[in-house]
Amino acid sequence: xxxxKGILVHxxxxxxxxxxxxxxxxxxxxxxxxxxxxxxxxxxxxSGVAGLAQEVIAFGADKVYVVEDALIKxxxxxxxxxxxxxxxxxxxxxxxxxxxxxxxxxxxxRLAFHLSTTANLGCLELAVDTETKRLLQTKPVYGGxxxxxxxxxxxxxxxxxxAKAMSPLEPDPARKGEVITVDAGLAPSLIRTxxxxxxxxxxAGIKLEDAEVVVAGGRxxxxxxxxxxxxxxxxLLKGAVGATRPPCDNGWVPTGQQVGxxxxxVTPDLxxxxxxxxxxxxxxxxxxxxNIIAINKDEEANIFREAxxxxxxxxxxxxxxxxxxxxxxxxx
Amino acid sequence: MANVIVCVKQVIDPEAPxxxxxxxxxxxKVVPPTGISxxxxxxxxxxxxxxxxxxxxxxxxxxxxxxxTGQLRDVVKKPLSMGADELVLLEDEAFAGxxxxxxxxxxxxxxxxxxxxxxxxxxxxASDWNAGQVGSGIAEILELxxxxxxxxxxxxxxxxxxxRATDNGYEVIEVSLPALLSISHEIGEPxxxxxxxxxxxxxxxxxxxxxxxxxxxxxxIGVAGRRTKLTKLFQPVREGKCxxxxxxxxxxxxxxxxxxxxxxxxx
Ligand SMILES: Cc1cc2nc3c(=O)[nH]c(=O)nc-3n(C[C@H](O)[C@H](O)[C@H](O)COP(=O)(O)OP(=O)(O)OC[C@H]3O[C@@H](n4cnc5c(N)ncnc54)[C@H](O)[C@@H]3O)c2cc1C
Ligand SMILES: Nc1ncnc2c1ncn2[C@@H]1O[C@H](COP(=O)(O)O)[C@@H](O)[C@H]1O
Numbered sequence: 001x002x003x004x005k006g007i008l009v010h011x012x013x014x015x016x017x018x019x020x021x022x023x024x025x026x027x028x029x030x031x032x033x034x035x036x037x038x039x040x041x042x043x044x045x046x047s048g049v050a051g052l053a054q055e056v057i058a059f060g061a062d063k064v065y066v067v068e069d070a071l072i073k074x075x076x077x078x079x080x081x082x083x084x085x086x087x088x089x090x091x092x093x094x095x096x097x098x099x100x101x102x103x104x105x106x107x108x109x110r111l112a113f114h115l116s117t118t119a120n121l122g123c124l125e126l127a128v129d130t131e132t133k134r135l136l137q138t139k140p141v142y143g144g145x146x147x148x149x150x151x152x153x154x155x156x157x158x159x160x161x162x163a164k165a166m167s168p169l170e171p172d173p174a175r176k177g178e179v180i181t182v183d184a185g186l187a188p189s190l191i192r193t194x195x196x197x198x199x200x201x202x203x204a205g206i207k208l209e210d211a212e213v214v215v216a217g218g219r220x221x222x223x224x225x226x227x228x229x230x231x232x233x234x235x236l237l238k239g240a241v242g243a244t245r246p247p248c249d250n251g252w253v254p255t256g257q258q259v260g261x262x263x264x265x266v267t268p269d270l271x272x273x274x275x276x277x278x279x280x281x282x283x284x285x286x287x288x289x290x291n292i293i294a295i296n297k298d299e300e301a302n303i304f305r306e307a308x309x310x311x312x313x314x315x316x317x318x319x320x321x322x323x324x325x326x327x328x329x330x331x332x
Numbered sequence: 333m334a335n336v337i338v339c340v341k342q343v344i345d346p347e348a349p350x351x352x353x354x355x356x357x358x359x360x361k362v363v364p365p366t367g368i369s370x371x372x373x374x375x376x377x378x379x380x381x382x383x384x385x386x387x388x389x390x391x392x393x394x395x396x397x398x399x400x401t402g403q404l405r406d407v408v409k410k411p412l413s414m415g416a417d418e419l420v421l422l423e424d425e426a427f428a429g430x431x432x433x434x435x436x437x438x439x440x441x442x443x444x445x446x447x448x449x450x451x452x453x454x455x456x457x458a459s460d461w462n463a464g465q466v467g468s469g470i471a472e473i474l475e476l477x478x479x480x481x482x483x484x485x486x487x488x489x490x491x492x493x494x495x496r497a498t499d500n501g502y503e504v505i506e507v508s509l510p511a512l513l514s515i516s517h518e519i520g521e522p523x524x525x526x527x528x529x530x531x532x533x534x535x536x537x538x539x540x541x542x543x544x545x546x547x548x549x550x551x552x553i554g555v556a557g558r559r560t561k562l563t564k565l566f567q568p569v570r571e572g573k574c575x576x577x578x579x580x581x582x583x584x585x586x587x588x589x590x591x592x593x594x595x596x597x598x599x
């Protein structure tokens with residue numbers, strides 16, 4: 001039986017470009033591969049993705065498997081599992097890294113069970129155990145109240161990694177690597193789903209994940225009108241508006257604004273949390289922010305355990321005065 | 333008519349104050365908080381709600397399946413009081429302490445024994461280990477198609493038409509039945525149990541299966557069937573103290589906060 005060796009990174013492509021998740025994984029994967037003294041491979045799946053192979057190499061890969069087929073233009077579970085199984089048999093990696101995205105969350109566990117191995121989802125850190133050479137996979141559990149380090153006892157070891165947990169390398173266009181084109185060889189009859197429609201959620205202004213300032217509102221904001229005030233502050237600071245889950249569930253803001261374990265991960269310089277209690281599942285998405293500021297009427301609220309500066313009181317009175325003063329200070 | 337199986341589990345209350353969360357580091361175990369009752373896993377509850385929505389529109393039968401030891405009847409019977417019809421419990425000690433692998437395997441074998449089903453529903457991730465795997469695992473073991481992050485379900489012409497949440501919107505997917513769906517919170521708030529439901533649930537005896545009843549070997553389930561090892565469980569340290577900005581009035585405090593952030597060169 002051939003030995004499992006090296007790291008394989010699944011690179012996601014969106015609108016014809018490598019995603020930031022993909023370059024982060026390549027950066028993290030390169031480091032692990034070097035620690036193991038083994039190669040870093042990557043796989044590009046889709047339609048019209050071959051042109052990105054050189055860029056994947058520039059970001060750190062030694063080898064890129066390219067699989068193109070009209071049937072895998074969009075992500076679907078069944079054909080992706082078939083393709084990943086094929087690539088795994090060919091590359092025999094001991095580690096497969098994917099992003100903790102709507103694709104990775106679906107693909108990783110199903111692939112793991114398909115290959116009779118295990119996955120760990122939403123990892124913050126991957127490291128090589130010096131003794132056993134197995135992967136130490138650190139991930140938040142209990143909604144972020146604790147961290148757990150897992151070891152998979154079977155190969156390949158599959159992990160999804162959260163956004164912003166790893167850093168991309170400076171791309172080196174002169175880097176050399178090998179590109180291997182693999183035939184998808186898909187049988188359409190084995191695909192049990194059909195994508196009927198894709199409905200993008202339009203976001204105006206700066207994307208939440210990219211913003212340097214995030215103004216986030218919680219249940220205590222009370223309705224969409226309140227969020228308008230957060231919007232005004234975000235505009236002033238050239239930032240974006242985020243939210244806890246209740247405002248999204250209540251339709252006060254689009255679901256795409258949700259920050260947390262089951263929402264977006266953000267790491268801005270400044271995170272202003274207004275009427276947010278600071279539940280661990282929410283903090284799990286924003287605790288990487290440089291400075292957290294809290295406005296909450298409950299001095300016992302957990303958010304004050306995480307914030308650097310805070311004001312205790314009714315946001316309806318505090319926020320307008322805060323915004324006014326900031327306008328003045330920023331103008332002067 | 334649709335036969336729906338929904339997988340649920342008991343967890344420690346994820347909405348308990350974070351300060352009440354304690355672990356026994358030496359044993360790598362979570363210490364259940366005193367005085368705070370366990371609850372049904374919230375995402376599993378969303379899955380029950382999804383099952384009830386299907387029953388509301390096309391009729392049928394809902395069977396809840398729960399694996400775990402020390403399950404309180406009030407907690408695991410919640411699906412019944414919400415409107416589910418049957419409850420199957422895998423409570424034997426041999427099932428305890430499993431990982432996603434051994435749990436999915438035991439659940440899949442129990443579902444196989446149940447036999448007829450059109451849909452199996454799971455939550456997208458349980459609030460304890462946030463694994464997010466058991467649904468996909470069951471689907472793979474039973475060789476069923478699966479769709480995860482599901483936020484809406486319609487049964488049309490013997491197929492399910494579902495909406496799946498993606499990172500930048502959603503997609504509409506048609507999937508053949510039987511299928512497994514993992515449910516996300518956008519499906520809508522779980523309904524409250526009704527008085528009638530609570531009465532019915534009280535009377536209902538759950539079906540309890542031991543490993544032998546579902547044809548599994550003790551070596552394949554629970555601790556023995558694990559393929560992952562938990563090497564360390566710890567609480568992240570929260571450094572730093574919050575500086576509370578005061579003022580003569582709330583408005584004044586707001587203005588002072590702006591000044592302080594400016595001073596500290598944060599803005
Ligand atoms: C598995 C799982 C995953 C989850 N994923 C996420 C996730 O990704 N993101 C997320 O956010 N949540 C998530 N949750 C939910 C999470 O547990 C909390 O329920 C949620 O974050 C609470 O939101 P909140 O702080 O807005 O509301 P609450 O906890 O109700 O807090 C509202 C706060 O507003 C304050 N307030 C009220 N009125 C005022 C006022 N006038 N002025 C000032 N302050 C005021 C209150 O003091 C309170 O602290 C998840 C839960 C589970 C179980
Ligand atoms: N012990 C269990 N018993 C029944 N269902 C479970 C169990 N563990 C997980 N599930 C189901 O799988 C979903 C995802 O769990 P997990 O993969 O553990 O995050 C849960 O929301 C449940 O629907």
